[in-house]
Each structure stands twice: as C-alpha cells, then as structure tokens.
Amino acid sequence: MGNLTTQLGRLLTLALGGLFLAKGSSFAEDAGNLYNTNFDINAGLKYFERQCSRCHGFDAKGNDETGAPDLTSRLARASSEVGLFNIIRTGIPGTAMLPVAADLPDTQVWQLVAYIGSLSTDPANIDLPGSVASGASVFTNKGDCSSCHMVDGQGGRLGPDLSRVGERRSPEELLSDMLNPHTDVAPRWWTMRVTDMDGVVREGLRMNEDSFSLRIMDEELNLWSYPKNQIASFERVEASTMPSYTQTLSDSEIDDLVAYLFSLRKEN
Amino acid sequence: MNKFSLLLCGTFLTLPVQAQEEPFQTVITPAFSPVTWERLVNAESEPENWMMYSGTLDSQRYSRLDQINTDNVTELEMKWSYQIPVIDRAETVPTVVDGVMFITEAPSNLTAVDARTGRVYWRYDHELPEDLRICCGRNNRGVAILGETLFMSTLDAHLVAIDARTGNVLWDVEVADYEAGYSKTAAPLIVKDKVVTGIAGGEFGIRGFIDAYDPVTGELEWRTYAVPGPGEPGNDSWSGDSWKTGGAATWITGSYDPDLNLIYWGTGNPGPDWNGDVRLGDNLYSDSALALNGDTGEIAWHFQFTPHDVHDYDSIQVPILADIEYQGSTRKVMMWANRNAFFYTIDRETGEFLEGEAYATQTWAQGLDPNGRPIPTPGMAPTYEGILVSPPIVGATNWYSPAYSQQTGLFYVTSFDGEQEFFKRDEDYEEGERFTGGGGRYNQPMDAFHSSIRAINPATAEIEWEFPIMPRSSAGITTTAGGIVFTGSADGYFFALDAASGEELWHISLGARVHAAPMTYAIDGQQFVTIASGNVVYTFGLKED
Structure with missing residues (x-):
C-alpha cells in the first residue's frame, strides 16, 4: 500500500509540476x-x-x-x-x-x-525535476534498459524502440510505464506461448497475430511464423515482459530516466 | 486460352500449335442483356448472374452454383484483380449481368468491367460538393438494375440512373438536402416497377424515410417516413418535437417478398444517438424492421428491436427471408442478427416474434420478453462520466450482410464480442451539424476483443458453430450450394468455411481489410467468386488444367 501511495504521490507531483512549472x-x-x-x-x-x-x-x-x-x-x-x-x-x-x-x-x-x-x-x-544526462546514464548502466530497448540504433530488441518515445508519451505516462509496466500493454508486446503438434512449447513476443497465423520473436531473437491450423494450441499472455523499477531504482534515478526518455525526440 | 487470345489467333493466323491444342472453339457473344422484373424475381434460377445487392430479393446470399465446393475449394486461384483508382476502402458488392460486372467505388463512382477479365468498359465519376455531411467514411455499397439502367446512391444524397451499356447519366435526382445532413451509400432495391431506396444521416438529426422512384423518369412515387409525423400512429412515442430530428436512417438495402407484396427494411438509431433524455419514449420506428406495402409504401407492420435506444444500435441489417420448418410446420420468417447482439426469427407475414437469443456478448439487456421486447439492464445508459457496455457502438454486427443456406438451414453472421465506454453529452440541434449527444471510447486494444463467424439455427436461435477471427471484422458473407461459406476478415483474409461444420477449408491473404461481402457468378460454365479488399476487387476461380 505504501508503495502505491508513493506511486500516486509521484504521479501527482509530476502532474502538478507540469502545471506549475509550465x-x-x-x-x-x-x-x-x-x-x-x-x-x-x-x-x-x-x-x-x-x-x-x-x-x-x-x-x-x-x-x-x-x-x-x-x-x-x-x-x-x-x-x-x-x-x-x-x-x-x-x-x-x-x-x-x-x-x-x-x-x-x-x-x-x-x-x-x-x-x-x-x-x-x-x-x-515542461520543466522536469530529473537530469537528462543522468537519465541517459541510468538507461545504459544501472537500469540496463538498453539491453532490451534501442535508442538511435543502439540497444536491444526485446522492447519498443525508444528513439522518439518523447513524442508519444507524456512524462506522467513514462513514469507509469516504469512503475506499472503491466498496465495498458500494447498487443505487440504481449507474449505468445505456442505448442506445436509435437508438444514443443515456444514462447516469444507477439509481433503479429491474424486470423490464420501468428508471428513471434523468442528470447534468442529468432523469428517464428506459425499457421494456426498447424499448431496444437496457442496462448496469449497479455502482460509486459518488462519488470517494474520501483525496487531497483531510486526516486531520483527514476526522475532522471523520465527526463531522459521525454527528451528523446526526432529533433534531438 | 481465353476468348481474347482466340480472337488474336483467328485474326493473325499465328500460334498454330496453341490453336490446335485448344479442345473447343469459344464463340464470343455480346455481353449483357436487359434485366426484367421477372428475371429479378427468379434471380435464384440464374445463379450465373448476381443481379442485386443481396443476390436475390429474399437476400439470402445463397447461390445455387456448386462448381466450387468443399472438395475443390483449395484449388481456387486468382483470376484477375481490379484496382479502384480511388484510395479508400471499398464496401462494394458488385453486380454481374451476363458477363458484365458493375462495381461501385468510393466516393460515389461506378465502373463496368468485363466479369471474365476485370478490364473496363466504362467509368462514371459522380461530381460531389466539397462540404459533404457524412458520418463514417466515403462509401458506396452497390447498384440496382432494371432493364438497361443502373441505379446508384451518392454521398450528396442523390439517386442517379445510369445507362448500363455506356455509363451515361439518364437522370440525377436529389433525394434530400445534403446540407441538412442527408447522404446515401446503400444499393437501391428494385420492387416491380419502382426503385426503392433509403437514406443515411442518423448522426445529423435527420428524419429517416424510404422512397420509391419511377425508374424511367426519376419521379418520386411514394415516401414513407421512418419517424411518424403528428397525427400518425407512433408519433406519441417521441417527447415534444423530438420526432423532427429523430433519425431512424434507412442506410442499408432491404428485401422483398413478391407473394406477400411486402418490402422489409431496417431503420437506424434515434437522434441524438446517445442522449435519450431529449427524446423520451420508444422513439418509433427507430431501430426497427418495417414491412411496407410493395405498391404504396404503407406500413403493414413494424417490429422494434431496441425501443428508446441510447447506444446507437442501428437495426441496419439486411433482412433475410426464408420459409423454414418451425415447430412442426413451414413458416414464412424473417431472420435478423441485430447490432444489439440479439438474433431474432420473426413471422414475416404478421411481424410476430417467434424466437430470439443473444448471439454475442451483451450487457445492456437482461433478455427478451415473450414479445421479443428487450428488458433493459438498469444503469446501462450512457453517462457524462462514461459507462462500460457491451456491445460497443459498432455493435455485435452491423451493416455487413449475413447469409442463409438452403442446404444447411443455418444463418451466418459476422459477430463481435467487445465493450466500450459510452458517454452522454448535451447538444442542441443545428441543421447540417452532427447531433449525436455523446460518443464512445475503447478501454482496451482491439486485439483484446473477439470476432467470429457464427452459424445460428433460426428455428431455435441457438448457435450451431463458430469460427474465430481477429477483431473487428466488417465483412459480409455469401454461402453456396457447394456447401461453402465465403467471407473475409479485418486482417485482410478471404476465406472459405464448411457451411455445415464451420471447418476452415481455404484462405488467402489479400493484404487489406475486407469491408465488403463476397458474391459469386459464372461465365460459360465457369464459377467465379469476387471480394473487395482495401480498394481492390479480386476474382477467384478454380485452377484450369
């Protein structure tokens, strides 16, 4: 509960900050x-x-x-x-x-x-409390965000490319994304668990699913495409593979990350 | 070898080897012949043609063609495609008469092509004003034909008569004032010697109607308002003057029973859509099926599916007429899977409710009473803050055509299980402005919901089988004597199911959303099936040896 209160408090602070510091x-x-x-x-x-x-x-x-x-x-x-x-x-x-x-x-x-x-x-x-430069450091070092996310062609492939994330997410949303990653997960980042006709189970990010087929990328970055009528079953996990950062990063580090991510735009 | 190459051979006396290998000589005959009312009444008996929006007057979308069947449907291949030169979604169901196909295009254009090759005979581009009032895209769904004349609705609320041989305009009449929010998208329906047609504009506070026009002169023969005026039965179902902006648009094609001489036509939402406070009462004849006298347009009976609708549950579905075995006797019925998520079987002579059950997820009603009237769930009306309701605004189904197979006795519908937050707003009516009183918002991504093709037994209203597809499909359905259900999907597939079991038989990715219904026809004994996907019309047939 304390955690939730802290989160709400952070969101409120950010929202108010946005208002007063405009x-x-x-x-x-x-x-x-x-x-x-x-x-x-x-x-x-x-x-x-x-x-x-x-x-x-x-x-x-x-x-x-x-x-x-x-x-x-x-x-x-x-x-x-x-x-x-x-x-x-x-x-x-x-x-x-x-x-x-x-x-x-x-x-x-x-x-x-x-x-x-x-x-x-x-x-x-918008003036944000965090530091963009410090956030960039957290992104690649302590947060290890870059192992999954790409920015300007550098980084991993297991999460959304964040090169222009500041254009589509507000600071409040970025904060929420880090604290509550399982809320409002885009279907592209759901997980699909496929069981083939031989009983082999393979799991991966849901790159695309249509009426007759589905495509996933597994943890080793292999791309798989399955006709639905040639597998035994498939299961969706409508949750994010990203962990929450409430325990691993300090408040100021999260502020810095928000500032950094919000700065990621085409012009930068 | 097709006819064209044969012609070349004959003319230039080249390619003698191919000419010798041709097992038979095809004689090219003139395409197209006039479409009489008798031909339309008996359309079922010439399945090589598809002479109206729903194939036949009873709108079953059941073709007797069986060359393509459950055994060989996997042998389908694309024969031709026709790229509509306007980038917009095609909702057209082409009409085919003796080898000529008529394709309507966005926004309000019409093309005639050779149904064997997809090559153009002529085009008609309808000139439109720039300040159209349309709620939901630039669409046209098809034409009607009588004699040698095609009849087409246009977005500026005109009805246009076009010469089928040349594309020349024979007459062009204003059905209603587009500046007041009226528009037209649906194919008209020929009823004997009249062109019967509806109107769109339910989001603009119009007063809906069904019209009949003289096919030769374009003169209005009769108009039946879907919202009764003062002194007429049903006007007292509207509080105050709310009937004047009551909506009840009639924006999809109806059906006709020649024996009963009754026209069946659906009506849309009352206006404003989501704020019922300003139009207390049942709001007749919104969200209803109307049965009209085929000569006079007089209302013989009505059945209101959703009294005092506040969720935009248009009864804009094509009524399917069939004679079915019901409780030990043959009954003339009308089948209707409604946007409100209930399926209905109704006696089409009297309008008596026979059967009804929910066929998709719904939370707005507790069920239907013995007369088929819904029992609303308390607290499901839109609010200023928003309230979650199923089905969402787009409905459990919508305008896209269902089908009924004479082989299986099953009714097929594209259904959607979703939910949406509904909002209410206060708005004053201004002519030509939107008048909806609210709107909706999804709380989950579309992929979190479900669509499926469902087969319903009309005698029991029970679902016999379903085939899941990705949400949210807006493709119509056609079924054939080959035992097949043809339809499409939101993710750009065209596919065939076994009409009896729902088993997948064949699919092909066309790459763009299917917003239309398939149709089937034949030329020189070869069956074709056609579907629009994106802005392309594709035609398939069996592989030839």
Whole structure:
C-alpha cells in the first residue's frame, strides 16, 4: 500500500509540476494561436466531441478502421498550429477528412487547434525535476534498459524502440510505464506461448497475430511464423515482459530516466 | 486460352500449335442483356448472374452454383484483380449481368468491367460538393438494375440512373438536402416497377424515410417516413418535437417478398444517438424492421428491436427471408442478427416474434420478453462520466450482410464480442451539424476483443458453430450450394468455411481489410467468386488444367 501511495504521490507531483512549472505560453509570441486559454481548450473539446470524435474517437486516439489518425501524439500531416488549422479548415482532399463548415468562425477552428494541441505535451512548456544526462546514464548502466530497448540504433530488441518515445508519451505516462509496466500493454508486446503438434512449447513476443497465423520473436531473437491450423494450441499472455523499477531504482534515478526518455525526440 | 487470345489467333493466323491444342472453339457473344422484373424475381434460377445487392430479393446470399465446393475449394486461384483508382476502402458488392460486372467505388463512382477479365468498359465519376455531411467514411455499397439502367446512391444524397451499356447519366435526382445532413451509400432495391431506396444521416438529426422512384423518369412515387409525423400512429412515442430530428436512417438495402407484396427494411438509431433524455419514449420506428406495402409504401407492420435506444444500435441489417420448418410446420420468417447482439426469427407475414437469443456478448439487456421486447439492464445508459457496455457502438454486427443456406438451414453472421465506454453529452440541434449527444471510447486494444463467424439455427436461435477471427471484422458473407461459406476478415483474409461444420477449408491473404461481402457468378460454365479488399476487387476461380 505504501508503495502505491508513493506511486500516486509521484504521479501527482509530476502532474502538478507540469502545471506549475509550465513556462509562459509561446503561442502569443509567435502570433500563432491566440485562442488557447483553458476556456478555449474546453470549447475546442466540445466541438471535437461533437464533430470529430466519430472518426478520431472520443479520446482522439484515432481509429484503424476509419483510417483516422491518433491526434494525441506527433501529427504526421501538420508540424505547426497553422498547418493543423489549415487541415481542419480545408480538409484533406481525397480522404474522409472533410473540411469544417465554411461558416465556422476562425475562432472556433483555433479553439479546436488548441484542444488538439493540449492532447500532446509540448516539451517547451515542461520543466522536469530529473537530469537528462543522468537519465541517459541510468538507461545504459544501472537500469540496463538498453539491453532490451534501442535508442538511435543502439540497444536491444526485446522492447519498443525508444528513439522518439518523447513524442508519444507524456512524462506522467513514462513514469507509469516504469512503475506499472503491466498496465495498458500494447498487443505487440504481449507474449505468445505456442505448442506445436509435437508438444514443443515456444514462447516469444507477439509481433503479429491474424486470423490464420501468428508471428513471434523468442528470447534468442529468432523469428517464428506459425499457421494456426498447424499448431496444437496457442496462448496469449497479455502482460509486459518488462519488470517494474520501483525496487531497483531510486526516486531520483527514476526522475532522471523520465527526463531522459521525454527528451528523446526526432529533433534531438 | 481465353476468348481474347482466340480472337488474336483467328485474326493473325499465328500460334498454330496453341490453336490446335485448344479442345473447343469459344464463340464470343455480346455481353449483357436487359434485366426484367421477372428475371429479378427468379434471380435464384440464374445463379450465373448476381443481379442485386443481396443476390436475390429474399437476400439470402445463397447461390445455387456448386462448381466450387468443399472438395475443390483449395484449388481456387486468382483470376484477375481490379484496382479502384480511388484510395479508400471499398464496401462494394458488385453486380454481374451476363458477363458484365458493375462495381461501385468510393466516393460515389461506378465502373463496368468485363466479369471474365476485370478490364473496363466504362467509368462514371459522380461530381460531389466539397462540404459533404457524412458520418463514417466515403462509401458506396452497390447498384440496382432494371432493364438497361443502373441505379446508384451518392454521398450528396442523390439517386442517379445510369445507362448500363455506356455509363451515361439518364437522370440525377436529389433525394434530400445534403446540407441538412442527408447522404446515401446503400444499393437501391428494385420492387416491380419502382426503385426503392433509403437514406443515411442518423448522426445529423435527420428524419429517416424510404422512397420509391419511377425508374424511367426519376419521379418520386411514394415516401414513407421512418419517424411518424403528428397525427400518425407512433408519433406519441417521441417527447415534444423530438420526432423532427429523430433519425431512424434507412442506410442499408432491404428485401422483398413478391407473394406477400411486402418490402422489409431496417431503420437506424434515434437522434441524438446517445442522449435519450431529449427524446423520451420508444422513439418509433427507430431501430426497427418495417414491412411496407410493395405498391404504396404503407406500413403493414413494424417490429422494434431496441425501443428508446441510447447506444446507437442501428437495426441496419439486411433482412433475410426464408420459409423454414418451425415447430412442426413451414413458416414464412424473417431472420435478423441485430447490432444489439440479439438474433431474432420473426413471422414475416404478421411481424410476430417467434424466437430470439443473444448471439454475442451483451450487457445492456437482461433478455427478451415473450414479445421479443428487450428488458433493459438498469444503469446501462450512457453517462457524462462514461459507462462500460457491451456491445460497443459498432455493435455485435452491423451493416455487413449475413447469409442463409438452403442446404444447411443455418444463418451466418459476422459477430463481435467487445465493450466500450459510452458517454452522454448535451447538444442542441443545428441543421447540417452532427447531433449525436455523446460518443464512445475503447478501454482496451482491439486485439483484446473477439470476432467470429457464427452459424445460428433460426428455428431455435441457438448457435450451431463458430469460427474465430481477429477483431473487428466488417465483412459480409455469401454461402453456396457447394456447401461453402465465403467471407473475409479485418486482417485482410478471404476465406472459405464448411457451411455445415464451420471447418476452415481455404484462405488467402489479400493484404487489406475486407469491408465488403463476397458474391459469386459464372461465365460459360465457369464459377467465379469476387471480394473487395482495401480498394481492390479480386476474382477467384478454380485452377484450369
């Protein structure tokens, strides 16, 4: 219980830290979005829920079926607020991304831009308590993260490539990933246990599973592909193979790791 | 050797060896012949053609073709593919008439190809405004044909008549105002001398209807609203003026019984989808099956599957009509696996509920009462904070076609076991704007859920077998006298199951999601089966020696 309290406390501290340490808005300085107050973000949220959520999802995480992208991390088609504004205003020709109503005031489009912007964390607005340099050291040394994870082509293959993890995970999420790795494990990192017709059991990361076959990578990094109708059985383990770092790393080392991971972006 | 190479041989007198080896001479005859109403009524007896969206007026999607069967289906090979030149998902079910295939494409286009080779005769590109109001993608699912005219729905809520030989537009009528949120995606249905068609827009507070048009002039013959107006029976099932924005869109093709002269058509969710507070009452005829007089459109009976729906459980499924043995006698029934996760067998003469059971995971109802009315589970309505409910918004099934085999007597449906958090929001209606009153959110990755093909005995509503596939499939089903169930999957497979046992017989990876139903046809005695995957239409046939 004490452990949980500590974890919650850390998350709260980080969240509040993010709030209080946010640097002043840079939007006004570059004359970008002038409508980015909490009121505007909330107005954008309401518009989003009504007009956009059918395709992009109520949580804006996208939908493979409709092809609508996840809007909570880096946007592939818009690198700036103006770019996002233009897409919302004019749509994307030849796709299901239609323009907003022609008579929708620019103000409301900017509010929508502000809401979408609020879904991802702008690193310029965040000061984290940890040290990036120390975190990099923990990553490769004491934490031994690099034995499983790659960054910029260096490291192991048994976990997600983290070269740009800062673009898709907030500091709060990164912290949670390290403390509670079994929460919200992406299907790619589930484990599959396959028993073949001869009774041989083989286990590996679930690289892909479809209706008629599955592919895994075992601990020795061997790639296996099995037709489902040619194996005796298979079993999914919907948990992470990553350990929790609550016992092995100190609070400050975890802070450093969060700072390091959050710094991992394309521009860095 | 195909006909084209034979032609070349004849013309240039080359390749004498091949010409000598050809065991028989094929005479090329003109393709296509007019499709009369009599042909449509008797479509089952010319299984070499697929002359309407669901194959036959009873929508069984059961073909008498048996050249491809359980013994040789493993010998299937791809004969041709046709790449739709628009990158979007294809939901088309092609129509084939005497060797010509008509393929609808996103957003609202139509192509005629040689059904033997996939090579194009003509294309029709429908011009669309830029400010469409569509809820869920740019789709078109197929055409209807009568005489030499094709009838197609368009996203700007028009009905277009197109010459089957040339692709020329014969007429183009506005069915409803797209700026008010109306659109059209489904194939129309020919009923005698009329073109019967529905409307989409259930997420925009429209008032749903079913229309019948004169096939020659495009004039509206009758319109039956799926939401009754003041003074009409059922209007009092809507509080206040909520009927005006009541939805009940009719966005998938219905069926027809020539003997009873009844049209059967499903209706969609009441508007707004997830906030029922503003439309108290049963909200007739949302989420219902309507039986309409084939001449007048008058409602003969209705069966509401989900009264006062707050989960977007559209009854937008193709009604399947069959005469089955039920409790010792032959009964004219309609079978319906609903988005709300219940399967129903209903007397199609009267609308009487006969059988009903859940066929997929559901938590919103405690069951069905003796009249087939659901008994809602308390506390399952969407809230501002969100509440977890099965099935999710996309439903236990949806618009994609089920099938019924006359051989096995089983009903086949693509089903989904999932759950989703449902949210309620307060929204004011504004014409042309979305009017949904909430939405949904998955709490788990899609791979954590389950899809399967389920075979249901309509006499008992019991599941006879199921075949698991990855979630969440939106492929329709076709079954044949060859004892096969053909369907596809979300992960891009096209596959064949044994219709009696559900055993896997054959599969092929096509690489892109199957959003459409297969269909089958024959030319010169050779059976083909066609499926759209991604934006490509593939046609398969047995290997030739």
